[in-house]
Amino acid sequence: MSTLAxxxxxxxxxxxxxxxxxxxxxxxxxxxxxxVDFPLGRPLGKPGDADFQHRVLAAGFAxxxxxxxxxxxxxxxxxxEGGLMACPIPPRDDSDVHPAVAEARGLRxxxxxxxxxxxxxxxAFRVVGPDDIPAAIGTFAAVAGGAAWKEAGIxxxxxxxxxxxxxxxEAAALSLSDxxxxxxxxxxxxxxxTEAGKAILDARKQMEAQGAKQGLWQYLVxxxxxx
Amino acid sequence: xxxxxELSSTPNVVVMTDLSKPSSDRVKEFMNGLExxxxxxxxxxxxxxxxxxxxxxxxxxxxxxxxxAQFDPRDTSFRQIEAGRRDFKLGHWSQDVDQVGFAIDYxxxxxxxxxxxxxxxxVIGAVSDVHLAYAGNQFEVSGVRMDxxxxxxxxxxxxxxxxxxxxxx
Numbered sequence: 001m002s003t004l005a006x007x008x009x010x011x012x013x014x015x016x017x018x019x020x021x022x023x024x025x026x027x028x029x030x031x032x033x034x035x036v037d038f039p040l041g042r043p044l045g046k047p048g049d050a051d052f053q054h055r056v057l058a059a060g061f062a063x064x065x066x067x068x069x070x071x072x073x074x075x076x077x078x079x080x081e082g083g084l085m086a087c088p089i090p091p092r093d094d095s096d097v098h099p100a101v102a103e104a105r106g107l108r109x110x111x112x113x114x115x116x117x118x119x120x121x122x123x124a125f126r127v128v129g130p131d132d133i134p135a136a137i138g139t140f141a142a143v144a145g146g147a148a149w150k151e152a153g154i155x156x157x158x159x160x161x162x163x164x165x166x167x168x169x170e171a172a173a174l175s176l177s178d179x180x181x182x183x184x185x186x187x188x189x190x191x192x193x194t195e196a197g198k199a200i201l202d203a204r205k206q207m208e209a210q211g212a213k214q215g216l217w218q219y220l221v222x223x224x225x226x227x
Numbered sequence: 228x229x230x231x232x233e234l235s236s237t238p239n240v241v242v243m244t245d246l247s248k249p250s251s252d253r254v255k256e257f258m259n260g261l262e263x264x265x266x267x268x269x270x271x272x273x274x275x276x277x278x279x280x281x282x283x284x285x286x287x288x289x290x291x292x293x294x295x296a297q298f299d300p301r302d303t304s305f306r307q308i309e310a311g312r313r314d315f316k317l318g319h320w321s322q323d324v325d326q327v328g329f330a331i332d333y334x335x336x337x338x339x340x341x342x343x344x345x346x347x348x349x350v351i352g353a354v355s356d357v358h359l360a361y362a363g364n365q366f367e368v369s370g371v372r373m374d375x376x377x378x379x380x381x382x383x384x385x386x387x388x389x390x391x392x393x394x395x396x
Contacts, residue, residue, distance in 0.1 A: 001287045001395045003264045003368045004361065007376035008285070008391055013383060014274035017393040023259025030393075031271050039251055041325030043394045044341075047332035053341050060392060061277055061350075069269040080249040114330070122317050122330045126297065163320065170327050183325035184251050222322040223257075226250035 002028030016060040018043045025071060032063040032070065037077035039183030040224060045078055048180055078183075082227075084193070085185035087176040097134075098141040100195035104134040104168070110175035111168055123171045124164040127156035133168045136161050137196045144202035149210055158207070159219035162200055166190055166222075169197075187225035254323045264368050280389035282345075283355035284308075285379070287363030288329070288336050288396040289318035298362040303370035305379045308358040310339065317396075321364045324396045336396055357386045363395055 002025060005015040009031045017033045019025030020040055025033045036056060038045050044053040059074050090110065092102035111130055115123055128136045132155065139154045140162075154161055169190040173181070191197040200220055207217035248256075274280055289298040291306045292315055298306075300320045308315060315337070317329050328335045342354045359379045365371065383391060 001363060001393055003372055004285060004287075004376050004379070005391075005393055006266050006270060007372060008380050008383070008393075009270040009272050011377065011380035011384060012272055013380060013388060014272045014280075014390045015393055016390070018395060020395055021255055021258045024261065024263050027263035027265065029266065029269060031269055039325050039328075040255065040321075040323055041396045042328045042335045043396065044335045044338050047328040047335040050334070050341065050344075053334055053338055054344075057338060057341055057345070057392070061390075064274055064277055064390065067273075069271055080251045082249045118330050119314060120293070120316060121333060122326045125316060126318075159322070160320075163322070166322075167326065171330060174327065174330060180331055181327055183328060186327045187325065219322055224251035224254045224323040224325070226253075 002030040002033065005030035005033075014064060016063055018056070018060065019071075029069065029071070032060075032066060034060045034063060034072055034074055036074045037079075039078060039080055042078070042183055045076075080184060081182060083182050083185045083188075085173055085177055085181045085189040087173045087186075087189055087193075089176070089194070098138055098195075098199070100141050100199040101134045101138045103195045104137050104165075107169065107172040110172040113175040114171040114173075118171075118174065122167045124168040126164050126167075127160045128164040130168060133165055137165060137199060140165075140196075140203040141199040143206050144199045146206065149203070149207045149212055158203075158216055162220050165196060165200070169194060184222070184225045187222050191221060191225050251323070261366075264372065274389050277351055277390065278349055279352045281353045281355050281387050282342055282351045282390045282392065283383050283386070283388040284337055284339065284342070284358040284392050284394060285361070285383075286337055286359075286394045286396070287319075287361050288324075288394070289320070289362040290315045290337060290360035291318050292316075300362075301365065301367070302362045303365060303368070303375050304361075305375055306360045307382065308337070308360055310354055310356045310358060313339075315360075319363060319396050321396075329396075336394055338392070338394070342392075352389075355383065355386050355388045357382060359383065 017030040
């Protein structure tokens with residue numbers, strides 16, 4: 001990000017760079033860097049809070065008055081409280097399938113409601129669409145149960161498939177909760193509270209045990225929601 | 228303190244980190260230590276008054292409109308985001324980015340509505356018709372520095388942009 005600020009400024013554009021990772025901002029030293037101590041993924045701080053977002057922008061635009069490069073710090077931090085989203089999961093399909101597959105089927109109405117309300121800004125669109133999410137989860141459940149990961153039918157690079165599964169669950173979560181979740185609350189819910197999340201964690205351990213390359217199993221989880 | 232390798236977003240990197248801190252903070256600590264591009268000199272453009280300036284957003288969130296190609300994990304190209312549209316998808320590949328905030332309110336990453344409001348108030352001169360999205364989480368930025376970055380700058384200059392707000396995720 002800060003690299004682009006240097007490039008744009010060299011081309012004659014004035015830039016303001018918001019930075020969430022202070023060390024990166026300081027190392028790359030963009031012409032005007034505003035350190036915002038916010039969660040990764042929320043550089044304007046608070047979703048749904050226009051006043052707060054305007055404060056961030058105002059602090060950035062004020063840096064246009066500078067006469068030399070520099071980094072400033074926004075005056076309010078948003079800490080990660082480590083919260084967990086409370087999502088009542090709808091009753092599952094009671095057919096004879098893995099609980100994670102049944103769970104995903106049961107979440108489909110909630111997913112559809114979220115997409116209808118917010119648009120498909122997040123969700124299942126990278127590799128696996130919503131219709132195929134339960135089956136994709138089934139492949140990870142199979143690996144978790146001991147199947148060879150290369151033969152389980154995972155429908156793409158495992159981490160990419162998991163991004164879609166996570167997007168499906170996190171979108172659905174928006175329909176199952178009555179508040180704006182803090183950063184990573186929904187991810188923690190998915191990763192630690194759902195059958196799908198548990199299956200993926202177990203599949204990850206199995207892939208490692210089966211000798212898969214680290215880059216293939218490592219990205220199956222969010223480190224930011226590791227606990 | 229404990230060795231905690233699983234948090235690393237980079238393969239084969241072991242991080243010493245304080246496990247008493249929230250895991251998202253530990254990820255940021257890890258990212259603090261990643262090698263970053265360094266510039267011997269810092270270019271510095273003095274803009275015209277903000278109230279006369281056209282402002283664009285450049286985000287590294289890998290946003291794209293539905294009909295545009297998705298970003299590959301090591302994709303250093305950019306997508307042009309149209310100012311009048313709100314149908315964008317979050318294509319960033321990192322698992323360590325909160326996505327739900329963007330789902331609820333895209334302005335938390337791409338503050339296009341806020342810029343529209345500032346233009347209406349006369350705080351900024353105008354909102355650019357075109358904005359840019361790149362894919363962050365890149366460990367090799369020479370392509371951005373030498374090719375797609377200058378190409379993006381030209382797009383913005385051709386659109387009459389004076390000031391760019393860069394937002395990461």
